[in-house]
Amino acid sequence: MEKFAGTENYVATDDLKIAVNAAVALERPLLIKGEPGTGKTMLAIEIAKALNAPLLEWHVKSTTKAQQGLYEYDAVARLRDSQLGDERVHDINNYILKGKMWEAFTSETRPILLIDEIDKADIEFPNDLLLELDRMEFHVYETQETVVAKVRPIVIITSNNEKELPDAFLRRCFFHYIRFPEEAVMREIIEVHHPQIQNRLVKEALNVFYDLREVPGLKKKPTTSELLDWLKLLMAEDISPEALRSSDNKTVIPPLHGALLKNEQDVHLLERLAFLNRREQG
Numbered sequence: 001m002e003k004f005a006g007t008e009n010y011v012a013t014d015d016l017k018i019a020v021n022a023a024v025a026l027e028r029p030l031l032i033k034g035e036p037g038t039g040k041t042m043l044a045i046e047i048a049k050a051l052n053a054p055l056l057e058w059h060v061k062s063t064t065k066a067q068q069g070l071y072e073y074d075a076v077a078r079l080r081d082s083q084l085g086d087e088r089v090h091d092i093n094n095y096i097l098k099g100k101m102w103e104a105f106t107s108e109t110r111p112i113l114l115i116d117e118i119d120k121a122d123i124e125f126p127n128d129l130l131l132e133l134d135r136m137e138f139h140v141y142e143t144q145e146t147v148v149a150k151v152r153p154i155v156i157i158t159s160n161n162e163k164e165l166p167d168a169f170l171r172r173c174f175f176h177y178i179r180f181p182e183e184a185v186m187r188e189i190i191e192v193h194h195p196q197i198q199n200r201l202v203k204e205a206l207n208v209f210y211d212l213r214e215v216p217g218l219k220k221k222p223t224t225s226e227l228l229d230w231l232k233l234l235m236a237e238d239i240s241p242e243a244l245r246s247s248d249n250k251t252v253i254p255p256l257h258g259a260l261l262k263n264e265q266d267v268h269l270l271e272r273l274a275f276l277n278r279r280e281q282g
Contacts, residue, residue: 002051010039010046011181011188019176020047026174029115029133029155031165034178037223040158043178044114047156054111056153058100064121066128069099073142092142101132105149113153119162126169134172181224183210193228197235204244205231208254217269222260230259 004020006012012020020043023030032040048055058069074095081089088094104113118126132138136149157173159165181189183206190202205227213221222230233256234244243255253270254260261267 004047004050007046007050009049009192010042011185011192012043012046013185016043016176016178019174023174024154027152028172028174029157031157031159031170031173031175032178033159033161033175035180035221035223036160037225038178038180039224040160040178041114041116044112044116044156044158047154048112051110051112051154053154054107054109055114056100056104056107056111057114057116059116060118060121060125062120062122064125066121066125067099069101069115069129070132070138070147071099071102071140072097096140096142101129101138102147104153105136105138105147107153108150110151111153113155115155115157117160118157119159119165123163123166127166130169130172180213186224186227189224190228190231194231194235197231198241200241201234201239201244202231204241205234208244209260212254212260215270215273219265220262226260226262230254230256233259 004012004017004024006017020030032043034040044057045055047053073092074097078089078092078095100113104111115129133155136152137146139146186206187202190197209222209227209230212218233239237256239255253267253274257267257270261270
């Protein structure tokens with residue numbers, strides 16, 4: 001099996017590469033945690049590209065049930081068709097809606113199955129998938145068939161740490177926490193997305209960005225994706241590196257801050273800090 005070594009579009013740290021390849025070798029789901037914007041979902045997409053494997057994405061919502069990943073039986077549609085005299089009603093398979101796990105289990109080539117943001121769902125959701133992920137099979141009661149995985153998919157599960165996951169579920173996963181990128185790694189990420197950017201602009205922008213993340217009381221710290229958007233805007237508006245330079249970036253509102261700050265409380269917090277700073281200096 002080919003090993004994952006990152007891609008030209010995704011800067012993977014050594015420990016992340018080790019985690020991916022360990023999960024594949026152990027045939028266990030890879031549980032990826034980390035704050036939003038650290039590339040958890042993108043990781044599955046890039047693993048699929050690197051291994052030339054089909055990607056199946058199951059994006060979990062608060063209303064998602066584990067059964068939907070296997071299949072759903074549309075009894076309402078069957079009842080309606082029977083009332084209309086539709087011939088389809090005689091074959092129950094016409095009313096079985098296959099989920100992403102069914103698709104993954106019946107794939108001819110080894111797929112990547114992404115179960116994205118598993119912590120958004122009900123607390124029982126992970127436990128309801130334990131048996132199927134362990135045995136790589138499930139039973140369809142309506143048709144009395146058992147769906148068995150042709151090849152074991154590589155399962156990538158992401159979590160934003162919004163709620164604790166059950167211990168029984170965690171035991172079956174290989175776990176990796178994506179730390180927020182340090183400056184050296186962030187520079188590599190920027191180089192991938194904005195290869196033409198000036199080094200001086202990157203230097204000043206990173207100073208602003210990391211100082212902003214350390215402001216106490218911020219409701220939502222800016223993330224990697226927001227930094228990349230901000231840099232794109234700085235280049236588009238031809239903002240000079242000098243315009244970003246300040247003796248204390250924690251008390252200055254950066255230009256085009258709408259790309260970095262995503263709620264009014266954080267904007268007001270920075271405005272108050274800037275006002276207090278001006279008053280002290282005055």
